[in-house]
Amino acid sequence: MAQENKLITLENITKKYDGQVVLDDLNLYIRENEFLTLLGPSGCGKTTTLRIIGGFETPDVGRVIFDGQDITNLPPNKRQLNTVFQKYALFTHMTIAENIAFGLKIKKKSKQYIQDKIDYALKLVNLDGYGKRMPDSLSGGQQQRIAIARAIVNEPKVLLLDEPLGALDLKLRQDMQYELIRLKNELGITFVYVTHDQEEALTMSDTIMVMNQGYIQQIGTPEMIYNEPKNAFVADFIGESNIIGATMIQDRLVEILGAKFACVDEGFGNNQPVDVVIRPEDVDLVEPEQGTIQGVVTSLIFKGVHYEMEVEANGFTWLVHSTDLSPVGKQVGIKVDPFDIQIMNKPESEDEEAVGINE
Amino acid sequence: MVKRLIQKGYIGLVIVFLYAPILVLMVLSFNGSKYRSKWGGFTFKWYRELLENEKILNALWTTLLLALFSALLATVLGTLAAVAMNRMKKLPKAIMMSITNIPILNSEIVIGISMMLLYFAISFSLGFTSVLLALTAAHMPYVILNVLPKLRQTSRSTYEAALDLGASPISAFFKIVLPDIFPGVLSGFMLAFTLALDDFVITHFTKDAKVSTLSTVIYAETRRGIEPEIYALSTIMFTAVLVLLIVVNRMKAGAAKKLAEQQK
Numbered sequence: 001m002a003q004e005n006k007l008i009t010l011e012n013i014t015k016k017y018d019g020q021v022v023l024d025d026l027n028l029y030i031r032e033n034e035f036l037t038l039l040g041p042s043g044c045g046k047t048t049t050l051r052i053i054g055g056f057e058t059p060d061v062g063r064v065i066f067d068g069q070d071i072t073n074l075p076p077n078k079r080q081l082n083t084v085f086q087k088y089a090l091f092t093h094m095t096i097a098e099n100i101a102f103g104l105k106i107k108k109k110s111k112q113y114i115q116d117k118i119d120y121a122l123k124l125v126n127l128d129g130y131g132k133r134m135p136d137s138l139s140g141g142q143q144q145r146i147a148i149a150r151a152i153v154n155e156p157k158v159l160l161l162d163e164p165l166g167a168l169d170l171k172l173r174q175d176m177q178y179e180l181i182r183l184k185n186e187l188g189i190t191f192v193y194v195t196h197d198q199e200e201a202l203t204m205s206d207t208i209m210v211m212n213q214g215y216i217q218q219i220g221t222p223e224m225i226y227n228e229p230k231n232a233f234v235a236d237f238i239g240e241s242n243i244i245g246a247t248m249i250q251d252r253l254v255e256i257l258g259a260k261f262a263c264v265d266e267g268f269g270n271n272q273p274v275d276v277v278i279r280p281e282d283v284d285l286v287e288p289e290q291g292t293i294q295g296v297v298t299s300l301i302f303k304g305v306h307y308e309m310e311v312e313a314n315g316f317t318w319l320v321h322s323t324d325l326s327p328v329g330k331q332v333g334i335k336v337d338p339f340d341i342q343i344m345n346k347p348e349s350e351d352e353e354a355v356g357i358n359e
Numbered sequence: 360m361v362k363r364l365i366q367k368g369y370i371g372l373v374i375v376f377l378y379a380p381i382l383v384l385m386v387l388s389f390n391g392s393k394y395r396s397k398w399g400g401f402t403f404k405w406y407r408e409l410l411e412n413e414k415i416l417n418a419l420w421t422t423l424l425l426a427l428f429s430a431l432l433a434t435v436l437g438t439l440a441a442v443a444m445n446r447m448k449k450l451p452k453a454i455m456m457s458i459t460n461i462p463i464l465n466s467e468i469v470i471g472i473s474m475m476l477l478y479f480a481i482s483f484s485l486g487f488t489s490v491l492l493a494l495t496a497a498h499m500p501y502v503i504l505n506v507l508p509k510l511r512q513t514s515r516s517t518y519e520a521a522l523d524l525g526a527s528p529i530s531a532f533f534k535i536v537l538p539d540i541f542p543g544v545l546s547g548f549m550l551a552f553t554l555a556l557d558d559f560v561i562t563h564f565t566k567d568a569k570v571s572t573l574s575t576v577i578y579a580e581t582r583r584g585i586e587p588e589i590y591a592l593s594t595i596m597f598t599a600v601l602v603l604l605i606v607v608n609r610m611k612a613g614a615a616k617k618l619a620e621q622q623k
Binding site for chain 2: 054055056069075077082083085086090091092093103104107147150151154211301348
């Protein structure tokens with residue numbers, strides 16, 4: 001990309017609550033038209049980051065730049081962005097149409113303009129003809145779509161979404177994910193999305209920012225985050241994985257649990273301790289003599305799309321996903337393709353260390 | 360069977376003891392005879408005389424003005440205080456709650472006398488204004504206690520959503536927060552109004568000779584022997600308060616029902 005258009009930049013943002021650090025020197029930029037997801041467990045600082053962008057919190061240190069302007073101390077009602085709140089936050093004493101018109105009336109738009117916008121927004125979120133209803137009479141999913149409609153009629157440059165699907169059931173959540181992607185494409189605006197649901201993040205985002213304990217762990221495309229997690233926290237948080245302590249013998253050769261595996265990573269040095277991540281679906285179970293290491297199946301669960309098995313091998317319990325069934329007690333060999341082995345540096349800093357890394 | 364009879368009888372007794380005096384008063388207000396011990400036939404005479412009694416009508420007018428304005432002031436100030444307290448952190452909030460509760464638990468005579476002493480100390484002349492301010496201060500905690508729970512129920516995010524959509528903090532409060540907490544504000548106002556309406560003690564200590572309210576007039580009259588007009592006046596006051604009470608309770612029940620339906 002030649003010239004990246006940075007719409008929002010967060011510079012050295014630090015935020016403390018009652019002496020507890022929530023965000024520590026966070027730097028981030030958001031490009032125009034990007035679907036950025038802030039992903040992390042609760043308390044990781046993702047919502048605080050969103051609230052700082054929205055203007056509901058002021059950072060103790062650092063600046064927020066929006067479209068070239070410093071908006072760090074600008075109150076939310078003066079910012080060119082709108083938020084979709086976790087619990088919809090619809091105005092229950094107003095009709096749906098009045099809810100949607102709220103922002104436009106403050107901007108003193110003409111009656112005709114407001115009516116057109118209401119019709120357009122209701123059509124956009126597939127709730128044509130709901131204008132006269134009260135928020136209470138709508139289902140959770142419908143209320144959330146009204147909350148989105150209410151935000152987008154103001155034509156914000158950025159839409160902030162704070163776990164908007166958190167209160168919906170699974171099926172509805174999946175439908176709404178497609179709906180949001182469609183909306184994003186139709187509106188052509190920037191979405192900043194906060195969630196703790198890794199599947200949601202992988203499905204919708206252009207860019208994912210994984211956060212933990214106030215620090216950015218990794219920023220990248222969903223594919224990068226999933227296939228090449230930078231550290232054990234990211235690997236563990238995004239999907240299931242086998243994270244194993246190992247030694248990098250030399251470029252493209254790693255020793256895992258006493259056996260040598262070919263891999264594709266270079267530049268970690270010779271005989272360096274590292275962590276390796278192997279996704280359960282990338283572990284191939286073969287005949288014992290064909291495997292790099294040998295083990296025995298200790299557990300088998302049917303998961304619908306695949307079987308989930310645990311294999312005891314060289315003192316480590318491997319998590320394996322496969323459509324082929326291997327019964328409990330069977331002797332198997334384990335094989336992993338070189339490009340399915342992801343090498344990561346051992347955690348260096350305290351913030352990486354602080355996360356619970358599964359053995 | 361017997362148990363139920365005893366239960367019913369007991370409740371009946373309690374009600375009789377509570378309301379028999381008022382019933383007697385009401386009956387006497389329609390008594391044609393001036394003497395309590397004699398029934399002189401049904402009459403509206405005392406009510407007619409009451410309406411012609413300028414002193415009492417003046418007192419009624421003063422009472423209504425005092426009740427209305429002190430309740431309005433207490434409602435505005437109490438609501439503002441509740442909004443601020445709701446935003447406070449735990450410890451300051453607990454301290455403020457205690458400060459709020461003290462005037463409610465404190466006996467009225469202490470409030471009345473201390474108000475009077477305060478007015479003397481700052482050489483504030485006693486009169487309508489001094490009573491108004493004293494009643495406002497004494498009844499503001501009731502408003503706070505009615506508004507705070509409503510504020511706790513409303514989510515902060517609707518207020519933030521209004522800001523997000525471009526509303527200034529003040530317009531967000533009036534357009535979004537106030538409609539949400541309005542039932543609490545209204546019941547706080549009603550409570551402050553009825554309390555001020557029949558207040559005697561605080562008014563008695565903070566007024567001067569020129570100000571007279573219904574309760575102070577009645578008190579002064581009774582020292583000279585009770586005129587039957589007072590029975591009529593008391594009956595009207597009791598009925599007015601009763602109607603107000605029923606209205607407030609109806610509203611509360613309606614709001615509770617609506618809430619229960621929403622949660623279904």
